[in-house]
Every structure is written in structure tokens, then in C-alpha cells.
Amino acid sequence: MARILEHDALRLISDKGVAVTQWRVAASANEIAEAVASFGGRAVVKALIPSGGRGKAGLIRLVSNDAEIRAAADILGNRDLVFPVEQVLVSEALDIAQELFVSFCFDSKSRGAVLLYSAAGGVEIESIPEDQICRHPIDLRQGLDPADAAEIAGDPAIAEALVKLYELFAELEAETVEVNPLAVTTDGRVVAPTGVILTDDQAAFRHPELSEIADPLATNGYRPLTDIERAVAEINELPDHSEIRFNELDEGEIGFVFLGGGAGYYVFDRVLYFGGKPANTMDGTSSPHDEESMYRATSALLKKPGLKGLVAGSNYGNFRAIDARARGVVRALIDAKIDPATFPVVIRFDGEKLAEAKQAAEALPGIDYFDGTKSLEDAACRIVERVKAL
Structure with missing residues (x-):
């Protein structure tokens, strides 16, 4: 989901035949003053950011004199709603x-x-x-x-x-x-x-006309993407790759790398139940490039400060062999020089090519590998136990 900035939204609404206010975009105090003057000396100045709540945050101002215009220019650079205000929308004031x-x-x-x-x-x-x-x-x-x-x-x-x-x-x-x-x-x-x-x-x-004004890599709808979220979101832009839903949490110790059918959200819930502290949410669809998707997602997540352990997996792999998924996760762990003795890792994959998936995990001694004899809940319990034991 991407939120189109207000001036582009107004343009699309106007193109559809609905009357909109006259507006100009400004990026400096002088440009704000010029825009207000063009509307007869009375206008509304709004922070041009993809966020609601601007009015209550004081980022929408009605101005009609020089003092109010100078005060409105202080909106530029404001970060009260997380997004930095680099431009403002100046529009005519309606009665x-x-x-x-x-x-x-x-x-x-x-x-x-x-x-x-x-x-x-x-x-x-x-x-x-x-x-x-x-x-x-x-x-x-x-x-x-x-x-x-x-x-x-x-x-x-x-x-x-x-x-x-x-x-x-x-x-x-x-x-x-x-x-x-x-x-x-x-x-x-x-x-x-x-x-x-x-x-x-x-x-x-189906809407290439929106590609320049709706940037899914800029925001998750309520705040800017973190560097890790952006790295994972870029996976979705690759041809025929997984569609991954990923959010980084401000605090947390246990990372999640999951594909398939809500498994990641279920394990997230179970980790909370057992007293763990999730560092992110993740779930996604399978693809012909599972290994690369899991590698990229794991590599990005391992860069999160304060991470103490990782749990990865999926529901039963009905449509894709699971060895590619395991290889992707393990390859990222090896590249990041992770030692499972000090950074616990629990992997739970079951499905076609289970033996090959287990073999992939053996490339990094110390990983707890669970197959179909263990549940997703068992994996959640194990990662919490191991992190708490550090």
C-alpha cells in the first residue's frame, strides 16, 4: 500500500471532474509567501507528507498575514508525524x-x-x-x-x-x-x-501511470520504511519473486523469516505467548525464487541492532520444495558469520525434499531444525527458550 501525496491526489480527483481548490507546492519560506500572495493573501498551508493527523499535529495552518506566513514556514523540517516535511501544499482558503x-x-x-x-x-x-x-x-x-x-x-x-x-x-x-x-x-x-x-x-x-507518484518503497502507510523494510520490500519488485509482508518493530530480540499461509503471524503470536520479544513481522507467498527471497530477507533482518535469535520456516510446503528455502536462510546466516551457539536459530520446514533441507541446515552446526514431527508452536517455544537462556 502506498499513500499518494495530497497534491497528486487532488490532481487525480480534478481529472475525474470533481472541483478542487487551487494549490501550489512550496519548499521554502519565500515560496510559501509567493503562493499565499497568488491566492489573494489568504491561504491554507499543509505539510506535504503521506500521513493523517496533520491538523491535530499543528501541520495545517490558515494564514492571512506576514506573521502567520512566517510561522507556517516552520512546518518545513518538522518530524512530529515521523515523516520529515520537505514541502508544503499551499491552497486557496475556501469559505x-x-x-x-x-x-x-x-x-x-x-x-x-x-x-x-x-x-x-x-x-x-x-x-x-x-x-x-x-x-x-x-x-x-x-x-x-x-x-x-x-x-x-x-x-x-x-x-x-x-x-x-x-x-x-x-x-x-x-x-x-x-x-x-x-x-x-x-x-x-x-x-x-x-x-x-x-x-x-x-x-x-495494471496502473503504470501511478508508478511515479505512488512509491511502495517509501512508506508502509503510516511511517517511512526503515532501511531493513526497504531492503525486504525491494524483493517484491523483482520479477517472479515472493510477495513479502514485512514490518520492523522498534524493539525486539527475535527475528522472523517466514513464508506461507499466515505461518509467520501465528508464530509471532506464539512467541509473544511464551514471553519472547519479536523484532519484526513477516509472511509471504512462495515463488520459483524462494532461495533468493529467503536469503535477501534474512540478510536484511540480521542487520537489525539488538537481534538475539532467529526463527524461520513455513507451513507444510505443498507447492514448492522446501530445500531452497532452507538454503536461502542458512546461506545468509553463514555470510553474516552467525554462530548458533551464541545466536540461537530455529528452522521449521516440512515438505518435499525434507532430507535436502535438513542437509542444508547441517552446513551451520548448532541450528535447531524441526520437521513435521514438531509444530510451529514448538518452534516458537524453542526459540524463546534459547534466547532466554543466553
Whole structure:
């Protein structure tokens, strides 16, 4: 998932036919002042980062005089929301009569799209009671019916904007298209002063037009990727390689290198249960290049400071021989000069070519190798025991 920066989101929304505010991007105090002047001396200055919560963090300012413009320039360089602010979005200040909340996203229960709509939008949307938010399911095969949009909105101009925003959501195969607030101005116009678009990494190959503005290697959706996360994410960019989901945790002692069917998340849970401290989460799909994927992921993870042990494995290998996976992990351990006597390693692979996988593990004496006679839970228990015994 990648969050498109606001100015690019506004451009995509505008291209779809929804009115947006006029805006300019600025990277210095002088550029901010010039942009504000171009909008008549009154404007909104926002941190241009892929993060929500900017308003509450003081990274959105309404400015109308020199002192406020100078103060707004202090947003540049701010890191309060983790992302460093290198640019700001300067947009015209609207005279708003009503703020609406509009969000199109996927609903796991109905396995379809859903429109979330409220006549009480704005920065406090999270505190709005659920009974004030309309939740309208959408059949992806049919799209948003204009008649339904008209009934929900109660206004033809707002309904038209809803239909166009849904079309954008569907055409981009996005995870989310949200406008909060969708503004109704005092002169009756319906305008999007902001926009959030979250892309779906798995649909990225069908949308090359987004490749320059949606960088999946820049963020995990709520903060910048760490160096280790970026190294693992680059595996996903290689042809025919595994699709790996990986997050580094701030603290932790036990690393996870897993493929297949939620095994990594299950072992993560069991490690917590037994009193261990996970250093990351990882799960992914198998591929013809399992050895290289496991090698790269393990090599990246071993660079994490404070790591004291590693557990690697998968569920039963139904579709791919498991020896390649074991070789990838062990090769990375050897290259990193890991000694399992002082850095415990538990590997649990079972499936086709089990004997060859065990042989690969024997190349580094001291590894605990578990086959199908031991469960994933056993592997979790063992790695916690060994790390605690250090």
C-alpha cells in the first residue's frame, strides 16, 4: 500500500471532474509567501507528507498575514508525524458552509466496496457517533448507482461528486479514496480541498501511470520504511519473486523469516505467548525464487541492532520444495558469520525434499531444525527458550 501525496491526489480527483481548490507546492519560506500572495493573501498551508493527523499535529495552518506566513514556514523540517516535511501544499482558503465526510474503501465482510458518508465531516470525524455515518455497500460489478448517491447526499451536486469519486476509486483499483472534508462553499459549490488515495500494491502492474507518484518503497502507510523494510520490500519488485509482508518493530530480540499461509503471524503470536520479544513481522507467498527471497530477507533482518535469535520456516510446503528455502536462510546466516551457539536459530520446514533441507541446515552446526514431527508452536517455544537462556 502506498499513500499518494495530497497534491497528486487532488490532481487525480480534478481529472475525474470533481472541483478542487487551487494549490501550489512550496519548499521554502519565500515560496510559501509567493503562493499565499497568488491566492489573494489568504491561504491554507499543509505539510506535504503521506500521513493523517496533520491538523491535530499543528501541520495545517490558515494564514492571512506576514506573521502567520512566517510561522507556517516552520512546518518545513518538522518530524512530529515521523515523516520529515520537505514541502508544503499551499491552497486557496475556501469559505465553507458545510463539511462532509466521503470515503470509498473495501469491506471485508461483504467482500465489496463501501461508501462511508457523513454530513458532519472534518478533523473530528473519528469522534462522530456511528449512527451519524452512512455505510452504503456497493456491488463492484454494478458500481455506485446515481439514484443511491442522490438519496444519500440529498443534493444533486454532492451526488455527482460521489459518483465521480467512486469511479476514480474503481478505475485506480485503490484501497481507499477519501475526501474529508468535501466542502460545500457559501456560494453553493461542491469542492474537494483535500484528498487521500491509498493504492493497492497488488494492482500496481495494471496502473503504470501511478508508478511515479505512488512509491511502495517509501512508506508502509503510516511511517517511512526503515532501511531493513526497504531492503525486504525491494524483493517484491523483482520479477517472479515472493510477495513479502514485512514490518520492523522498534524493539525486539527475535527475528522472523517466514513464508506461507499466515505461518509467520501465528508464530509471532506464539512467541509473544511464551514471553519472547519479536523484532519484526513477516509472511509471504512462495515463488520459483524462494532461495533468493529467503536469503535477501534474512540478510536484511540480521542487520537489525539488538537481534538475539532467529526463527524461520513455513507451513507444510505443498507447492514448492522446501530445500531452497532452507538454503536461502542458512546461506545468509553463514555470510553474516552467525554462530548458533551464541545466536540461537530455529528452522521449521516440512515438505518435499525434507532430507535436502535438513542437509542444508547441517552446513551451520548448532541450528535447531524441526520437521513435521514438531509444530510451529514448538518452534516458537524453542526459540524463546534459547534466547532466554543466553
